[in-house]
Amino acid sequence: MSVCPPYAPFFGFGGVASAMIFSTVGVAYGTSKSGIGIAGLGTFKPELIMKSLIPVVMSGIIAVYGLVVSVLISGGLKATDYSLYAGFIHLGAGLACGFTGLAAGYAIGYVGDSCVRAYVYESKVFVTMVLILIFAEVLGLYGLIVALIMNARVSEASGCP
Amino acid sequence: MSEQAAIGKLAAQADQSEGALFKLMITALALGIAPLSSYFLSRDYLWNGNTIYAALTAILAANLVLVAYITEAVREESLSRARDKRREPENKKDR
Numbered sequence: 001m002s003v004c005p006p007y008a009p010f011f012g013f014g015g016v017a018s019a020m021i022f023s024t025v026g027v028a029y030g031t032s033k034s035g036i037g038i039a040g041l042g043t044f045k046p047e048l049i050m051k052s053l054i055p056v057v058m059s060g061i062i063a064v065y066g067l068v069v070s071v072l073i074s075g076g077l078k079a080t081d082y083s084l085y086a087g088f089i090h091l092g093a094g095l096a097c098g099f100t101g102l103a104a105g106y107a108i109g110y111v112g113d114s115c116v117r118a119y120v121y122e123s124k125v126f127v128t129m130v131l132i133l134i135f136a137e138v139l140g141l142y143g144l145i146v147a148l149i150m151n152a153r154v155s156e157a158s159g160c161p
Numbered sequence: 162m163s164e165q166a167a168i169g170k171l172a173a174q175a176d177q178s179e180g181a182l183f184k185l186m187i188t189a190l191a192l193g194i195a196p197l198s199s200y201f202l203s204r205d206y207l208w209n210g211n212t213i214y215a216a217l218t219a220i221l222a223a224n225l226v227l228v229a230y231i232t233e234a235v236r237e238e239s240l241s242r243a244r245d246k247r248r249e250p251e252n253k254k255d256r
Binding site: 047048049050051053054057058060061064065067068069071072075076130141144148151152 | 181184185188189192193196197200212213216217219220223224227230231233234235237238241
């Protein structure tokens with residue numbers, strides 16, 4: 001059982017891929033679900049469309065979180081002298097960011113859809129919608145912070161024997 | 162007469178939506194370009210290779226784009242509401 005097996009980069013690249021893949025799935029869900037509500041609002045009040053597109057923009061921010069973590073992790077991957085410890089750290093960081101992005105996108109989708117539909121009838125729903133969306137987006141931010149903290153421990157790994 | 166009013170309203174709406182489309186494209190491009198460029202530039206020139214601070218800078222840039230979009234949307238809505246309020250007394254005078 002060596003410290004630096006040749007299959008260690010598999011886990012590292014798995015972390016890079018999962019950060020991007022799962023956060024994108026969440027963003028796709030959030031964008032499409034709130035897009036349904038925006039299409040419904042657009043038939044009644046087209047002048048409110050710019051404000052009602054805020055859930056879509058916030059979903060895009062979640063995708064940016066996944067992208068930043070992917071870029072961050074892939075900057076630390078090496079062909080040789082890459083320990084299994086570093087591979088597991090990178091996998092954990094990618095999974096943390098990916099799944100929290102999935103959760104955040106899911107929340108943004110539901111909240112965006114129903115709040116945008118309610119915005120047709122009551123304009124005070126707008127501030128409520130932005131507040132709830134900020135709380136939903138912060139979920140993705142927490143996952144990114146955990147990924148950053150985990151990624152900082154990679155340099156602790158001793159070199160390969 | 163009502164047909165002309167309807168066509169005029171459609172043209173005015175098309176004008177508004179063209180500006181909205183342009184702003185949306187700018188926002189989409191900024192959401193893609195700003196975080197990545199700020200990550201790499203700040204990592205190389207600002208934080209001396211520290212990747213955590215560079216990632217935090219990228220997050221800050223992405224959230225700034227979001228705040229700019231929200232501010233612009235609220236400002237445009239209040240502008241269009243003021244414009245509609247100014248236009249309505251004129252219609253009553255024409256009658």
